[in-house]
Amino acid sequence: MYSKIIIVDGYNDEPAGLGVPPYIDVYPRLIAGAVWMAKKDVNIIYWTIDEVRNNIESFIDQARKSDLAVFIAGPEVPGKYIGGKPLSYREAEKLAFLLKDTFKILVGPAARYGFGIGGGSVAVERKILYRIFDELVYGDPEIYFYNLIKYGAEKAEPWKLRENYELANKAFILGAKIIKQHPNYGWNLIVEIETFRGCPRWVVGGCSFCTEPRYGRPLMRNPENIVKEIEQLYRFGARHFRIGRQPDILAYMGKGVGEKEYPEPNIEALEKLFHGIRNVAPGLRVLHIDNVNPGTIIHNPEKSIKALKTIVKYHTPGDVAALGIESFDEKVVRMNNLKVYPEEALVVIKIINEIGRHRGWNGLPHLLPGVNLLYGLPGETKNTFRINYEYLKKIYEEGLLIRRINIRKVSVLENTPLWMHKKTVEQLLRKHKRIYNIYRIKIMNEIDRAMLQKIAPINSILRYLYTEKQVGEYTIARQPASYPIIVKIPGKLPLRKIIDVRVKKVAAKSIIATPT
Structure with missing residues (x-):
């Protein structure tokens, strides 16, 4: 029944997972792998949304001749990008109209949490998305597409979430070769690697705005399966990897995951994972991480330090531990169930500097912290902006380095606790619009520039x-x-x-x- 499928990668950006070029995230690989697992001769054609924009007539012609058009979307974390522009809701409407006779499926965080339309906004609700797509896969894509191709539409369950990684691990291997169709393949393509799904802070509800805790109890992949996936990707030409698709790399296979808010880092598992990657991909050029929960470091300092040192032992320099520090205002931290209070955040930033600020072969420090400041959260006042600035200034004056400071307006997503307070968020963003712009520029001019001068000195x-x-x-x-x-x-x-x-x-x- 299915012989030709077209995938449109509209790019996703979520708390754990990035698919904006030069990144390719897990969704295209899982979809392709599950389809080929069910029927190995299906012709899958992969397009990025930027390729669609540049050659719309050719795309429409191919899509109309396909059995399915699969759209990946979900710019849930507000951001600005050089490598590509995520699919907008208006573009999705337009493409859906042009393909009104083709069966259209939406996959990714947009299908599960609503279609994010940028910082300081409320996502387009899923019930509205059903007007332009024939199906929304808000479960795990490998389950839906395997059953769809193997058994037909009546057996495909778009809501079903995986209970283990058995099917996904096979799909990751079979779908690895889809990277060869990515426009960045052969030069700066970075493959996002999933180690686990879900947030350990699920036991206490997690942060108010975040989607990760909504998956429930965290589900882990074994190091052996991750290493096998990277070995296959390496065979197909991948040379840049980010172990980024998890809310906290230090919690990987940690002791007490699913029971404790801040599980103990598992040094042996991290050693096995990163050493294994180096063995099967000896010529890799980039091996980076993404998210680190600062609360894990505060509650497990000794093991966290060992875990970070293990990562630095095997990774490549220029790496960033993106910390979930959304505010230095204690009231905002408390009201949104954030991870650490301001003085705890300073301790974490200092620990990472001590471990990772020495320079590597590419001219940059090995591992530095990253900070996201998020505005529009309940509890915010005009004083929040001053507090955040003062703490950043203190960090700089103490000689500590932060690789990047992201200043963003929160995006309100369906099925998160913040969804119940969306009117409050909208009011705060309107009320603080002017002071937000003032402090954003002030931080850029006085903190960002000074930090970057230390990280990349003149003549380096x-x-x-x-x-x-x-x-x-x-x-x-x-x-x-x-x-x-x-x-x-x-x-x-x-x-x-x-x-x-x-x-x-x-x-x-x-x-x-x-x-x-």
Whole structure:
């Protein structure tokens, strides 16, 4: 029945998981793997939404000749991107209209938590999405697509969540080759790797805005299966990996997961995982992490330090431990069930600096913390902005480094506790719009720039950057990394080339450099 399927990667950005180029997340690989598991001769054609925009007529022609059109979407975490622009709700409406005679399926966080439309907004509800898509897969995609292709629509259950990783592990292996259809394949493509799903803080409800605790009890993948997946991806040409698709890498296989809010890090499991990756992918160029829960470090300091040292032993430099520090205002922390209070956050930032601030071969410190400041949360006052600024200033004055500070307005998503307070959030964002802009610029000018000057000093050399695009009189280049520094190079250089650069000038969010 099914012989041709088209996948449109509209990109996802969620608390655990990023699929905006140069990243490819788990969804395309799980879908392709499950389909090929059920029927190995199905022709799967993969498009990114940017490719669709650039060649809309060819895409529509292919999609109309396909049995299914699968859309991956969910920009749930507000962000700005250089590598691609996520599918918007309006674009989804337009494409759905053009494909009105093709069966259309929505997959990803948009199908489960509503279609995020940017920071400071309320997501489009799922009941509205049913008007433009024939099916919303708000369970796990490998289960739905395997049953759909193998047994037909009557056996496909879009709501069903996995109880274990048995089917997903097979789908990850079979679907690995879909990366060869990604436009960034062969140069700066970064493959996002899932270690577990769900947040250990599920036992206390988790943060008010976050989707991860809504999956329930965390479900872990064994190190052996993750290593096998990376071995297969490596065979197909992947050289850049991020162990980023989990809310806290320190909680991987941790003692007390599902029972304790802050489980003890499992040093042996992390050693087995990262050592195994290095064994099967000896020529990898990037091995980074993403999320680290600062509460895990505060409640398990000794084991957390050992865990972080294990990661630094095997990873590549330029890595970032993205900390869930959304506010330094104690009232906001308390009202939104956030992870750590401000003085605890300072302790965590200091620990990570002590372990990871030494420089590596690519010119950057090995591992530095990242901070997300989130505005619009219940409990916020005008004083919140001053408190956040003062703590960032204190961090800088104490000589500590933060690789990146993200300042965002919260996105209100369906099925999260914050959904019940969406009117309060909207009122706060309107009320504090002016002061938000004032402090965002103040932090950029006074903190971001000063931090970046320490991280990438004038005349220092940064290695292994890819030239990505040309903007005005500059060529934009970045290292493949968790949170790469934007480098502007005067002149128009050939794209998709590897270069080293010498830093000449530092701005708030970028640097100007010349090729060495």
